[in-house]
Amino acid sequence: MSQAARRLLARWESILVLAIIGAGIWSTTLSPFFLKRGNLLDLVTPYVFIGLMAFGLTFVVIAGEIDISVVSMLAVSVVCFAQIFDAGVNVWLAGLAALAVATALGLGNGVLVGLLNLPSLAITLGTLAAYGGLAFVVLGGEGVASFPNGYTQIGGGYLWRNQLPVALLVLLGFALLLGLLLHATRFGRYVFTIGSNREAARFSGVPVARIRVSVFALSGLMAGIGGVVYVGYFGSARADAGTGSLLDVVTAVVLGGVDIFGGAGSMLGVLLALILVAELRNGMQLANIAGETQDIVIGALLLAAIVAGNLLRAAQADGALSGRLRPRRREVVEHEAADSALPPSLET
Amino acid sequence: MIGASKRTSAQELAAATFRLREIGIAAALGLAIVFFSIRASHFLTVGNWQNILQNVSIVVVVAVGEMVVVLTRNIDLSVGSIVGLSAYLTAATFVHHHGYPILFVALIAVGIGVGLGLVNGLLVAVGRIPSIIATLATLAIYRGIDVQITGGENITAYQLPNRFLKLASTKPAGVPTLAWIALAVALLGAAVLRWAPWARDFYAIGSNPEAARFAGIPTTRRLITAFVISGGLAGLGGFLFAARFPTVDAVAAKGFELDVITAVVIGGVNVFGGSGSVLGVVLGALFVATIQDGFLLLRISEFWRLFFNGFAIVVAVTLNALLTRRLQDALRRRKADVLEARHREAEA
Numbered sequence A: 001m002s003q004a005a006r007r008l009l010a011r012w013e014s015i016l017v018l019a020i021i022g023a024g025i026w027s028t029t030l031s032p033f034f035l036k037r038g039n040l041l042d043l044v045t046p047y048v049f050i051g052l053m054a055f056g057l058t059f060v061v062i063a064g065e066i067d068i069s070v071v072s073m074l075a076v077s078v079v080c081f082a083q084i085f086d087a088g089v090n091v092w093l094a095g096l097a098a099l100a101v102a103t104a105l106g107l108g109n110g111v112l113v114g115l116l117n118l119p120s121l122a123i124t125l126g127t128l129a130a131y132g133g134l135a136f137v138v139l140g141g142e143g144v145a146s147f148p149n150g151y152t153q154i155g156g157g158y159l160w161r162n163q164l165p166v167a168l169l170v171l172l173g174f175a176l177l178l179g180l181l182l183h184a185t186r187f188g189r190y191v192f193t194i195g196s197n198r199e200a201a202r203f204s205g206v207p208v209a210r211i212r213v214s215v216f217a218l219s220g221l222m223a224g225i226g227g228v229v230y231v232g233y234f235g236s237a238r239a240d241a242g243t244g245s246l247l248d249v250v251t252a253v254v255l256g257g258v259d260i261f262g263g264a265g266s267m268l269g270v271l272l273a274l275i276l277v278a279e280l281r282n283g284m285q286l287a288n289i290a291g292e293t294q295d296i297v298i299g300a301l302l303l304a305a306i307v308a309g310n311l312l313r314a315a316q317a318d319g320a321l322s323g324r325l326r327p328r329r330r331e332v333v334e335h336e337a338a339d340s341a342l343p344p345s346l347e348t
Numbered sequence B: 001m002i003g004a005s006k007r008t009s010a011q012e013l014a015a016a017t018f019r020l021r022e023i024g025i026a027a028a029l030g031l032a033i034v035f036f037s038i039r040a041s042h043f044l045t046v047g048n049w050q051n052i053l054q055n056v057s058i059v060v061v062v063a064v065g066e067m068v069v070v071l072t073r074n075i076d077l078s079v080g081s082i083v084g085l086s087a088y089l090t091a092a093t094f095v096h097h098h099g100y101p102i103l104f105v106a107l108i109a110v111g112i113g114v115g116l117g118l119v120n121g122l123l124v125a126v127g128r129i130p131s132i133i134a135t136l137a138t139l140a141i142y143r144g145i146d147v148q149i150t151g152g153e154n155i156t157a158y159q160l161p162n163r164f165l166k167l168a169s170t171k172p173a174g175v176p177t178l179a180w181i182a183l184a185v186a187l188l189g190a191a192v193l194r195w196a197p198w199a200r201d202f203y204a205i206g207s208n209p210e211a212a213r214f215a216g217i218p219t220t221r222r223l224i225t226a227f228v229i230s231g232g233l234a235g236l237g238g239f240l241f242a243a244r245f246p247t248v249d250a251v252a253a254k255g256f257e258l259d260v261i262t263a264v265v266i267g268g269v270n271v272f273g274g275s276g277s278v279l280g281v282v283l284g285a286l287f288v289a290t291i292q293d294g295f296l297l298l299r300i301s302e303f304w305r306l307f308f309n310g311f312a313i314v315v316a317v318t319l320n321a322l323l324t325r326r327l328q329d330a331l332r333r334r335k336a337d338v339l340e341a342r343h344r345e346a347e348a
Helices: A003-030 A037-042 A045-062 A070-086 A091-115 A120-139 A149-156 A166-184 A186-196 A198-203 A208-234 A246-255 A267-286 A291-320 A329-337 B002-039 B046-071 B079-096 B102-126 B131-150 B162-169 B177-195 B197-207 B209-214 B219-244 B256-266 B278-297 B302-347
Strands: none
Touching: A003 A267, A003 A291, A045 A070, A045 A166, A045 A186, A045 A208, A045 A246, A045 A267, A070 A091, A070 A120, A070 A208, A070 A246, A091 A120, A091 A208, A120 B256, A120 B302, A166 A186, A166 A208, A166 A267, A186 A198, A186 A208, A198 A208, A246 A267, A246 A291, A246 B131, A267 A291, A291 B131, B002 B278, B002 B302, B046 B079, B046 B177, B046 B197, B046 B219, B046 B256, B046 B278, B079 B102, B079 B131, B079 B219, B079 B256, B102 B131, B102 B162, B102 B219, B162 B177, B162 B219, B177 B197, B177 B219, B177 B278, B197 B209, B197 B219, B209 B219, B256 B278, B256 B302, B278 B302
């Protein structure tokens, strides 16, 4: 990421913090219980599995691709976990097996996109349906709901005077871990490099294919972990797990300041955006607004986030280069367009 | 001289490749028909085929619009929600105004679709939001509006005038009225895409957005037009949907976009934009509907169909990309040969 992009992200993150405070004030006017410590700590718990998917997707989007099959990989992880556990296998081993399956599915996406250079948009749209169907095929229409208590602690348990949700710790732990992976390792730098200019990355010796396969496998792994947490939180496994959460996952990533065209973004931003989404949904529930109506607000937020990002970046480019020729970043995108997933937006 | 003759043969090569796609999907359709004819006893009856045609009609109408968007290297995920919203508003209009002429209500439905498509177009072309994100958001937003309007109520067939329901039950010349309408839309679409200069621009934009802009094509306007066409035809699709499935509620046509996109993609429309034919899309839609019908007759679970649809998308995208790459290689080699021949001529 360039210095300018980093400054922009820092500003974006401060805006998110302000928005979180604003939404908090709004929620307080709706219910005096909002500011209770227990409620505040529990705010994000139902959205932890969404956050875990968003963390994985962040790597994919920064690398300039998209993965909309995450929700189906989560569903497959959930049903595999349930079936393997149901067959009498130790619950932790079953969890590991579910992660392996989800990672394999992500690897499938990665091979198609990273090695065969197919468009991630169409491929993951296909696997969204294929994996979603697979989840139903594995489990059928029924549900499994007899998981041991020691296990459901992961998603629904509490520590410290019975107020600190374990799921919150899981979320923060992964935010930290993946934040380090993204911002402090060579792997993370490669992801940024590929996202800002794949051709240049290849010429400077970045193992482009391997990294691109890896980000999709990572996305699958995170969806798998999301599935394991999901079962922990809900205490039951169903094949339609995660259906309808795609909007929230994508919103968390984009609202978190990750450049939808690749090359910029931060894990902190995504975490903040997830908290904002959770807070807004919580507030709307307090205000008795139905789920689908909430989707209107979240959808509008997603659109507003991208438009705002576009405007900010354009303003910054103008400010930095007033009077001179603007850099033609578009050209770089154009070169890749033939095998890039996100179609470059057309210029007027 | 040599250059000219080579150029025609290069064009012929491209045309042959595109024909290969249509032949491929036709062959797959033929195989499916043979398979189901042997396995399912009722498959080859007139009644069953009338049923298939009725199912395929609505998909074809919406898929022609979707195809226009995909030609420009974009995607419209919101068509399912537009169909649902338009279907409910169509039915509601008939409930409140029993005497309105059918054609007038059809125009209202198209108008609703045009309006929603216009929003998509503005978001993508003017707001510069990648189409997958923009239409993922409007997918949720339009469905949310649908839920708001219906308020959990549904409209049943008894409340609708008979002359409207006849649209789905009459079969002039043994072919359902819906299929005649779909045929008209497909023929009109094919003619426009073949001969109207402004519609040729969609191909140009999809092949190379930058070049199209430099060639003086008003890309912003054309892009908006593409989404308006997609929305308008989805609006018409909703009108037909209400006639075919007259019990309309807020979840009508949920997930319908997947059938539409599957038809478009396995119909050989290139997801990189720039190539595809209405004939291919019609064959693709027939394939989707045949599989759906065959699975139903063989009592194969709906979930396998979902899996199959997704799998078909992945396979079609892979094959299409490999085919396109071979074609590009062949064309490049040809060009190199021509240049070399010219060089030798000059030397001699």
